[in-house]
Amino acid sequence: MKVELEADRCVASGQCVLAAMDVFDQDDAGIAILLEDRPADELLDDVKEAVAVCPAAAIRLVEQ
Template sequence: MKVIIDQDACVASGQCVLAAGDVFDQDDNGIAVLLQENPSEAHAADVREAAAICPALAIRIEE
């Protein structure tokens, strides 16, 4: 699994951090920051949830 964030599309809602805080963080402006580009399978469900609930659809997952 590879995670990609479109930081230009991010609206700084923080939903990704709430869903998968080990994989996502936010910068000083609230824009999503990727902590793990290739998270372990243990985080896969949380990452998929983060992508699904992102209001800007700024998270893409490549399997």
């Protein structure tokens, strides 16, 4: 699975970081940063949670 982040849609809520801190971070303005676009399998549940809680729907998982 590949993670895609549309940073221009991010509203800086930080929910992705709380759900998957090994995959997401925030810049100084609070905008999400993708640390790992192909996270390890053991992180996929956390990433799915981040996708679900993102208020801007700026994150998605793509099968590859």
